[in-house]
Amino acid sequence: MSIDTPVPPGSADARPSYPVDATNRVKRLHERGAYDHETVHAILDAATMCHVAYVVDGQPYCTPTLFWREGNRLYWHGSSASRMLRNQSDSQPVCVTVTHLDSLVLARCGFNHSADYRSVMAFGRARLLTDPAEKERALVMMVDRLFPDRSAHLRPSTRQEIKATSVVVMEIDKASAKVRAKGVADEDDDYALPIHAERVPISMVIGEPEPCPRLLPGVERPAHLAPYRAGRRLDEVLTDAHARSIG
Amino acid sequence: MSIDTPVPPGSADARPSYPVDATNRVKRLHERGAYDHETVHAILDAATMCHVAYVVDGQPYCTPTLFWREGNRLYWHGSSASRMLRNQSDSQPVCVTVTHLDSLVLARCGFNHSADYRSVMAFGRARLLTDPAEKERALVMMVDRLFPDRSAHLRPSTRQEIKATSVVVMEIDKASAKVRAKGVADEDDDYALPIHAERVPISMVIGEPEPCPRLLPGVERPAHLAPYRAGRRLDEVLTDAHARSIG
Numbered sequence: 041m042s043i044d045t046p047v048p049p050g051s052a053d054a055r056p057s058y059p060v061d062a063t064n065r066v067k068r069l070h071e072r073g074a075y076d077h078e079t080v081h082a083i084l085d086a087a088t089m090c091h092v093a094y095v096v097d098g099q100p101y102c103t104p105t106l107f108w109r110e111g112n113r114l115y116w117h118g119s120s121a122s123r124m125l126r127n128q129s130d131s132q133p134v135c136v137t138v139t140h141l142d143s144l145v146l147a148r149c150g151f152n153h154s155a156d157y158r159s160v161m162a163f164g165r166a167r168l169l170t171d172p173a174e175k176e177r178a179l180v181m182m183v184d185r186l187f188p189d190r191s192a193h194l195r196p197s198t199r200q201e202i203k204a205t206s207v208v209v210m211e212i213d214k215a216s217a218k219v220r221a222k223g224v225a226d227e228d229d230d231y232a233l234p235i236h237a238e239r240v241p242i243s244m245v246i247g248e249p250e251p252c253p254r255l256l257p258g259v260e261r262p263a264h265l266a267p268y269r270a271g272r273r274l275d276e277v278l279t280d281a282h283a284r285s286i287g
Numbered sequence: 288m289s290i291d292t293p294v295p296p297g298s299a300d301a302r303p304s305y306p307v308d309a310t311n312r313v314k315r316l317h318e319r320g321a322y323d324h325e326t327v328h329a330i331l332d333a334a335t336m337c338h339v340a341y342v343v344d345g346q347p348y349c350t351p352t353l354f355w356r357e358g359n360r361l362y363w364h365g366s367s368a369s370r371m372l373r374n375q376s377d378s379q380p381v382c383v384t385v386t387h388l389d390s391l392v393l394a395r396c397g398f399n400h401s402a403d404y405r406s407v408m409a410f411g412r413a414r415l416l417t418d419p420a421e422k423e424r425a426l427v428m429m430v431d432r433l434f435p436d437r438s439a440h441l442r443p444s445t446r447q448e449i450k451a452t453s454v455v456v457m458e459i460d461k462a463s464a465k466v467r468a469k470g471v472a473d474e475d476d477d478y479a480l481p482i483h484a485e486r487v488p489i490s491m492v493i494g495e496p497e498p499c500p501r502l503l504p505g506v507e508r509p510a511h512l513a514p515y516r517a518g519r520r521l522d523e524v525l526t527d528a529h530a531r532s533i534g
Contacts, residue, residue, distance in 0.1 A: 063346060067368075067369070067370050068365070068366050068368060068369050068370070069366075088388075088391070088402075089386065089388050089402075091338040091340075091349050091351075091384055091386070092349070093338075093340035093341075093347035093348060093349035093382075094340075094347055095342050095345065095347050098342065098380065099310060099380050099382075099410070100340035100341055100342050100347050100380060100381060100382045101340060101382050101408070102338050102339070102340035102349055102382045102383070102384035102408065103384070103408070104338075104384060104386035104404070104406050106402060118315070119315050119316075121314070121315060122314070122315050123314050123315070133345065133346050133347060134347060135340075135346075135347045135348050135349045136349070137338055137349035137350070137351060139336065139338070139351035141335075141336050141491070144335070144433065144515075146434065146437070146512070147441075148441060148442055149441050149442040149443070149444060149448070150426055150427070150429070150430050150438060150441055150444050150448075151444055151445075151448040151451075151452065153429075153430055153433075155335075155336075155353060157351070159351050161348070161349065161350070163346070179397055180397070182397070182400075183397045183400055186391065186400075187393065190393070191397060193482065193483075194394075194395060194396050194397055194482060195395055195396040195477055195480055195482065196396070197396060197397050197398055198398075201396070201397075201398040204398075205398065223497065223499075224499040224501075226499075226501075230442055231501045232503070233442055233503070234503050234505070234506050235440060235441060235442065235506065236440075236498070236499075236502065236506050236507065236508055236509055236512070237498075237499035237502065238496050238497055238498045238499055238508070238512070239496070239497040239499075240493060240494070240496050240497075240515050241493070241494030241495065241496075241497065242491055242492070242493060242494065242521055243491070243492060243494060244388070244489055244490070244491055244492075245489070245490060245491075245492040246487060246488070246489060247487070247488030247489065247490060248488065249485050249486070249487050249488075250470065250485055250486040250487075250488065251483070251484075251485045252470075252471040252473075252483075252484035252485055252486075254471075254473075254478045255483065255484065256479070256480070256481050258481070259481050259482065259483050260483065261483055261485070262483055265393070265483070265485070268391075268487050274489055
């Protein structure tokens with residue numbers, strides 16, 4: 041399966057999609073589920089943080105980490121000494137989840153209190169990048185995915201730094217997206233009750249950037265950081281940055 | 288172990304803490320780790336969403352869900368038909384992780400790019416609440432933890448609604464907090480380079496509340512929602528709400 045599979049015009053059902061089986065089928069409220077690349081990738085690319093679930097001796101762990109997507113691969117990195125990466129490097133099954141909390145929904149009864157959200161669960165097997173060129177390229181992507189073109193302006197990584205960093209790659213074998221975006225949804229009879237109901241939007245927002253206090257005189261903020269300005273939604277900035285750097 | 292263990296005055300080391308073993312010991316950058324209840328609970332109570340890792344037939348899953356803490360117990364809920372809850376109800380080991388992304392850190396080299404964050408990994412075994420009174424109380428807490436006093440203003444839950452909802456409780460056996468809050472931290476020599484570095488603050492922010500379009504005339508926004516106003520940080524509102532509703 042390739043994400044480059046052409047989409048016949050007007051044929052929504054033929055959109056490239058991840059395969060579905062018992063692992064990733066959205067069972068509860070299945071009308072909220074989707075498996076097509078476009079939906080899954082849009083949710084992934086609007087995020088920089090994921091949670092990775094993995095198993096060590098029967099004990100599940102859930103570790104937050106920064107990640108990025110290229111094609112149908114997910115990458116994340118960490119110290120070469122990390123427990124998480126050591127235990128993920130051996131083609132172990134992992135589940136990578138990304139969630140955007142978009143609102144809290146206050147209904148007229150407790151049962152219909154809810155939240156709007158966009159989430160993806162991606163399943164696959166993780167392995168360490170061992171090829172030095174592949175690893176170096178991934179470390180550049182890790183920065184440029186967030187801040188397109190930034191790597192070229194940095195002090196280059198030393199051999200020691202590259203050695204101290206491990207990069208994990210996971211081919212997405214299966215994935216599902218689950219989206220709720222409907223705000224208040226009460227029982228028909230409940231709309232007649234004199235009870236307040238509302239949707240409280242939530243988003244991750246960028247604050248006022250704080251320059252390093254030890255900047256050399258005359259060092260200006262580079263143009264590649266312009267999208268990171270106070271008040272912007274992080275998911276929108278990340279989506280744009282991904283399109284510009286990885287596409 | 289009880290969270291009510293008295294803390295001898297001036298004895299920071301005697302603060303009530305979660306036990307530490309190989310499962311929850313923070314290995315990488317252990318100076319960022321903490322196990323005391325105060326640190327762990329503050330990170331949990333500033334959040335409403337967690338990610339729960341669990342294992343089914345050797346396959347890890349990572350599911351986002353809303354949760355809350357009372358004492359050293361975590362609660363979450365879902366449909367009685369949910370795969371996640373069914374597979375968590377049998378005293379299976381789970382890992383509940385909460386993460387606040389507080390900044391992106393742009394350094395003078397790729398290696399020192401980082402993020403400020405607060406996270407907790409909590410380990411325990413999940414079981415379904417079966418006692419009807421306990422379950423009903425938990426469903427009230429679920430709403431009031433977010434919006435103190437709101438339950439009293441709602442149409443009461445029906446027997447069918449309560450039956451359709453499952454509540455999971457997990458006693459926290461072990462937990463660790465990991466916090467990075469230092470912004471830019473470059474190699475000593477790198478501060479002499481003419482390269483821009485900065486910290487980009489990130490936070491979850493409340494937007495303008497959207498009243499349900501079908502509100503009855505004359506229904507005012509209740510006072511218990513006053514903290515949910517546009518521009519406020521969600522983590523601060525949640526911390527206050529938790530203190531007022533559960534304490």
